[in-house]
Amino acid sequence: MRRYLLNRLWQSAVTLVLATIVVFAGVRALPGDPALALAGEDRDPESLRAIRQQYGLDQSWIVQFWQFVSHAARGDLGQSIRTGAPVRSMIVSALPVTIELSVLAILIASVIGVGAGVVAAVRRGRPAEWAANALALLGLSVPHFWLGLMAILYLSVALGLFPASGFVPFFSNPVANLHHLILPALILGTGLAAVIMRQTRSSMLDALSADYIRTAEAKGLPARTVVGKHALRNSLIVVVTIVGLQLGALISGAVVTERIFALPGFGKLTVDAVFQRDYPVIQAVVLVTATAYIVINLLVDLLYSVIDPRIRVRGEA
Amino acid sequence: MAVAEAVTPDHPAPLRSNRRRVIRRILHNPLALTGLAVLAFAVFLAVFANWLAPHEPTQTQLDHAFAPPGTVGHLLGTDDLGRDVLSRIMFGLRASLHVGVLAVAFSLVVGVPLGLIAGYFRTIDALISRLTDLVLAFPFLILAVGLAAIRGASLGNAAIAIGIAQIPGMIRIVRSETLRLKSLDFVAAAVVEGAGDAWVLGRHILPNAGSAIIVQATVGIPAAILGEAVLSFLGLGIQPPAPSLGTMLADAQQFASRAPWAAVMPGVAIMLLTLAFNIVGDSLRDALDPKASRR
Numbered sequence A: 001m002r003r004y005l006l007n008r009l010w011q012s013a014v015t016l017v018l019a020t021i022v023v024f025a026g027v028r029a030l031p032g033d034p035a036l037a038l039a040g041e042d043r044d045p046e047s048l049r050a051i052r053q054q055y056g057l058d059q060s061w062i063v064q065f066w067q068f069v070s071h072a073a074r075g076d077l078g079q080s081i082r083t084g085a086p087v088r089s090m091i092v093s094a095l096p097v098t099i100e101l102s103v104l105a106i107l108i109a110s111v112i113g114v115g116a117g118v119v120a121a122v123r124r125g126r127p128a129e130w131a132a133n134a135l136a137l138l139g140l141s142v143p144h145f146w147l148g149l150m151a152i153l154y155l156s157v158a159l160g161l162f163p164a165s166g167f168v169p170f171f172s173n174p175v176a177n178l179h180h181l182i183l184p185a186l187i188l189g190t191g192l193a194a195v196i197m198r199q200t201r202s203s204m205l206d207a208l209s210a211d212y213i214r215t216a217e218a219k220g221l222p223a224r225t226v227v228g229k230h231a232l233r234n235s236l237i238v239v240v241t242i243v244g245l246q247l248g249a250l251i252s253g254a255v256v257t258e259r260i261f262a263l264p265g266f267g268k269l270t271v272d273a274v275f276q277r278d279y280p281v282i283q284a285v286v287l288v289t290a291t292a293y294i295v296i297n298l299l300v301d302l303l304y305s306v307i308d309p310r311i312r313v314r315g316e317a
Numbered sequence B: 001m002a003v004a005e006a007v008t009p010d011h012p013a014p015l016r017s018n019r020r021r022v023i024r025r026i027l028h029n030p031l032a033l034t035g036l037a038v039l040a041f042a043v044f045l046a047v048f049a050n051w052l053a054p055h056e057p058t059q060t061q062l063d064h065a066f067a068p069p070g071t072v073g074h075l076l077g078t079d080d081l082g083r084d085v086l087s088r089i090m091f092g093l094r095a096s097l098h099v100g101v102l103a104v105a106f107s108l109v110v111g112v113p114l115g116l117i118a119g120y121f122r123t124i125d126a127l128i129s130r131l132t133d134l135v136l137a138f139p140f141l142i143l144a145v146g147l148a149a150i151r152g153a154s155l156g157n158a159a160i161a162i163g164i165a166q167i168p169g170m171i172r173i174v175r176s177e178t179l180r181l182k183s184l185d186f187v188a189a190a191v192v193e194g195a196g197d198a199w200v201l202g203r204h205i206l207p208n209a210g211s212a213i214i215v216q217a218t219v220g221i222p223a224a225i226l227g228e229a230v231l232s233f234l235g236l237g238i239q240p241p242a243p244s245l246g247t248m249l250a251d252a253q254q255f256a257s258r259a260p261w262a263a264v265m266p267g268v269a270i271m272l273l274t275l276a277f278n279i280v281g282d283s284l285r286d287a288l289d290p291k292a293s294r295r
Helices: A002-028 A035-038 A045-054 A061-073 A088-124 A127-139 A145-159 A175-208 A211-218 A222-243 A247-261 A266-275 A279-309 A309-316 B002-006 B013-028 B030-047 B084-121 B124-134 B140-151 B155-182 B187-190 B197-234 B245-254 B261-286
Strands: none
Touching: A002 A061, A002 A279, A002 B124, A035 A045, A045 B187, A045 B261, A061 B030, A061 B140, A088 A127, A088 A175, A088 A222, A088 A247, A088 A266, A127 B197, A127 B261, A145 B197, A145 B261, A175 A309, A211 A222, A211 B030, A222 A247, A222 B013, A222 B155, A247 A266, A247 A309, A247 B197, A266 A279, A266 B245, B002 B187, B002 B197, B013 B030, B013 B261, B030 B084, B030 B261, B084 B124, B084 B155, B084 B197, B084 B245, B084 B261, B124 B245, B140 B155, B140 B197, B155 B197, B187 B197, B197 B261, B245 B261
């Protein structure tokens, strides 16, 4: 276990360093002189030189990279070109929205996905399985941002069931907060629910034909106990695995969902930064996302090896 | 791996009969046939859009703006600028398929050789696996955002971003197939007979990994089509006025209450297209899976 842990930590560290280099190099590959962009209207050589000095742009790449890393490690991600606000505070205010949205989406997707998956496995060959399979296929094929548009058009605007856009912080009004987030979370969770459903169904089918289940049934245990016990134990592994695998899709989906529902989250920050060519923000956003992805993936893997001991053995082999 | 077991022919003859069995299974599956028919129809519309579309996709007719579906000359209605929704969907399908095929082709060209190398040569495996992890650390949209910032937003760059995002999946599939095939007797026999690495990879491993690659590509195309729609919707993909299903939706969002059809129709088109691809992909996977007949 310890060896697996160290190995996994080492892999994550290497990936993180490589990701930082990619982000740094990527920003340097941007067209145009950053000093010119930073200077804005004021473009006389004197102030350009001052800006280059201030941002260390006159230093060698190695020095610049070191400064970038050491500043980032201290939480200093620079300032927005557009607003002059520290990028760090922009991210700190946007991140909770995205995290809440994603966690809600995962919860909704798990409940729907595991429920439908168990039903599909238990009711094999009946209309319930057919319906669950069809729903999963639809969930995988429908463009989520379009589903979001339709939901706003028909559920929010026409029926007035949900607010069409906007956000209320959880701590100022929890009920309004959930009311604003439930529809976006549902939309974001559809694809995830479809993947969880399919995986739950197939692992349940495998399990239901396993010898120990037949033994349990032969002993006369009621089907509800057999399925319930098994479903609960297995579904946890399935959900953790899928969330790990679908994390990238979830982050991408959150960006679009926030855009549609005008949520002031990380995704909106990202898209706005691209359109405003706000390079320090783009750089920070990409770096934070990559770091978050690597760290969450590490946590998922570790959690996974706690839930399912077989992984540990494989990792050590 | 269930898929893997289906394609374990030790010499070319079973490979051929395998292929026949797969085709037979697909032809006997009404759902798969429906999916194929929808795909064929979509490709037909896209390829011949120049002749089939009733109007120029970018032609604005302000006096015809917001015509509802069923209006004479505008079967699916018009948008805020009086552009014909049906014509724009046809050309949008062309853009979607273009990006889908381009992106998957890109992931094949890069991913298949890297997967073969990673699976065959253990020394390079670690390096390629680390690079795969690195690409995975940038979620597709973040990758596309970065690429759009560096190279500008366009159809080609959208396809590259989507293709890059699909490379890790392709590498993993090809790598695991290579690992499995490498351990089989017929490969060992070829090596004993003095076959070189390139010969073994190209002549023995690649053909037998083919079905797994085809399934992965079939799954990749609808994902790429959805990706293109998302990017164009955000303004990071195909640039207006060129018609794309994603930009149509982005435009329609502005006047969705006034002309809901302009928001509904392009989404339905994307959904039917990806649904058809997913159904065909699923059927293909099941047809290649010997366990599928039991289920």
